[in-house]
Amino acid sequence: MSKNFFEVKNVDFNVSNKIKVKNVTFSIENEGDVICLLGPSGIGKTTILRTIAGLEKIKKGSIILNGKTLSSEKVNLEPEDRNVSLAFQDNSLFPHYTVEKNILLGSERNKEKKEKKINLKEIVDLLDIFHILNKYPHEISAGEAQRASLARSLITQPDLLLLDEPLSNVDQSFKEEIQVRLKKILHKLKITTIIVTHDSYEAFYLGSKCGIILNQELKQFDDPYKVYHLPNSVEVVNFLNRGILVPAKVTGKNTLENWDLGTIEGNFIKEYPKGSNVQLLLQPEDLEHDDTSNLKLEVVDRKFRGTNFIYTLKTPSNTLIPVFVHSHHIHQHEVDEKFGIKRPIHIDHIVCF
């Protein structure tokens, strides 16, 4: 028997006999772990959740929860027999019941089996939905409906909780606070959870592991830090959209040379033979600003992001490079001005393709 709490092995996820994501393998080691699946819209993230919940069938591979096969080519446990809860992205509250009754319907599941780790009041407080308890789903906002739906799923205390874009309709101002509360509650209840989202910050914050789904495949499944800093493919780099690839030549064990930036040193993630030509990943935080440096590039754009600026610089070979500068930096550079880059350039982990 496998030691992992939850496993997806070589599964093709399909909708109406059309493969959406193929040959997916990942696992959740411990009960209570939270993982996130990240990918662009329409890529099949929801299909994965629906299949795990038992709403879609599989023809290849197997899905195993706590040693029990939920789905395989031969087995297909009905959704009601899985003890897996799915909170849909769109409002799926029962329209003819109040929010309170909706949530209480959730608490009927497992009412005999498990000790109550959380009650209605706690969940209502945590998700701040007290004021809508007596309202009907059509009387509340999309964000409130999403929180109510989340409350209903949480109160069932399932073996596996699946959240499909759980906070996509929640106001931006309130989102971070709810994220914090959600993380706390999942930790407290020790509910194993898979969250699907297209928001990388949400995924990095909530998940102990992140899976990136692109082009019908699970491209990378790793902890958030590694997914961000050590992407394993050009597709993942492009998807996270936080860096660019520049041509470089490996010149030593810890160095490489770029035509525009000169020598770059750091720790290679993967070994490359000296002299080989590679594509080096440059992320905005890899280069440091230095007014005194003699390596000057032209500013073509400046984005203010609150805590920081991201300058886009043009190299002599017309490559556009993003550079991160703290917004409290003593002065700002205008477009067309020159911008100094600190030398020698040192990158903690050198990622090349």
Add this chain to the structure above:
Amino acid sequence: MRINFWYISSFVISLFVIIPILTVFSSFFESTSNYYQVLKDTFLMEYIFNSLILLVSVLLLTFLIGTGSAYLVSFYNFPFSNFFKWALILSFAVPPYIYAYSLTAFFENYGTAYTILKNLFGEGNYNQNIPKFDGLLGVVLSISFSLYAYVYILARASFLYQSQNIIDLGKNLGFTKFKAFYSIILPAARPAIVAGLSLVAMETLAEFGAVDFFSINTLTTGIYNSWIAFDDLAFANQLSFFLLLFIFALFILENLSRKNAKYHFNARSGFKQKQKIQLSGKKAFLAFFFCFLVLFLSFLFPLSQMMYWTIKFPENLFDLNTLDLLTNTLYLVILSSLMLIVFGLVSNYGNRVNKDKTLNILSTLSISGYAIPGVILAVAFITFIAWFDDSVVKNLGFISIKKVFIGSILGLVLVYFIRFYSLAYNGIKSGYEKINISVDESSYLLGYSKRKTFMNIHIPFLRNSLLFIGILVSLEIIRELPITLILRPFNFETFATTAYISASEDLLEAAAVPSLFLILIATFFIIVTSKYILRDNNE
């Protein structure tokens, strides 16, 4: 495909409903008598022409009355607008043949109109100046005022679901009220209005009582005659087959003209409750007058005419065994409605959970019973039972089952079931369409089985719809005439058959009493449930 309880139930129900329908269609390939030749040489063109005129006129009139009144009560506040909102469905209580009796009673020579004029202005030769609403015009008015409520209810429901957003959009584009109605409100309600009109069309082409009373030759009369006078069931079926083709062609055409336009409201983009416009002065009076006129002509007029006669000829009231008629009518209504609701519900749910093509096709076929005139259905049922009894039951050595099904309550209820199954099935289906499939999925994910989802989630959600469908079906059964006439047990009368028999014996005064009772029972049904009907529409 996993065969489960819901699949099998749904399959069996649909199959049962299809059998007599198939019997009708199978007769299409049988040889016919000389009646066809006789008819072709004589009245066929007249039948077709009359049917066409009748259909087009009724559709036009029901569209104008139904949509117009629905628009007024949905978008405007004016004196008694809340009263009219439900009062306008009271016309359902008056079947076309009773309306026809009222028209004749009022406008005939020395009729009620004459009496009123005589009482007001003294003796005079009024008869020649009183218009006569008989013949084709009488039929058109009788059917239209009785059936416009189909269009009214469906159009109103659709208007209510229209968001203030699209109306505001019209204002923003600088549309006048008429332009907004014509280019935004009406097109958005088009599917609902067409659904209402299609019910009216089918009822009109299948109408027997009023057409027979005014002696108008239509295809339905042709069908009836070919069976009654020429005993030619095959030709009767062929005629009804053409009737059906005609209806289908009409609606396929409508469907094609919609192209890819979408009419349903996208729930994700947000629904904004409408603000009704307050009317005052002349406009308020005109709106009130229009609704009052519709209510008066469709309901108050036939009701008062029947009341007047009942009071004028009280002996007819005492001659009638009212309690028996009431028991018989309610017995049929309750039994049939319950059966229709339960089986319609089970069949719908079976289709919903199985999503199976075969089942879907079977269900679609099974709902065509409504388009087949009651006369034909009753005869087809008799034909099928006779065939089944002769070729199967007797061959297996069992005793004849004819008596169990023909001339029995069971047979009658079964044919009602087949005739009105589509009404129940479609009504429940439209209720089901409001339940997003993710509601079912959420229920499964909360650990509810299919049965529990059906009982605990769907039935409470559909409660008001079911009540509404139940009442609609009950009203149809109370008013139903040809099936009851053909299949009722010996000496078993309802208000409808008693009224018909009296009227066909030219005893219109005697027909008034059962007609009045019929109207009153139906009115009671409508009033009791009107608040549910309206609540179902989110008010």
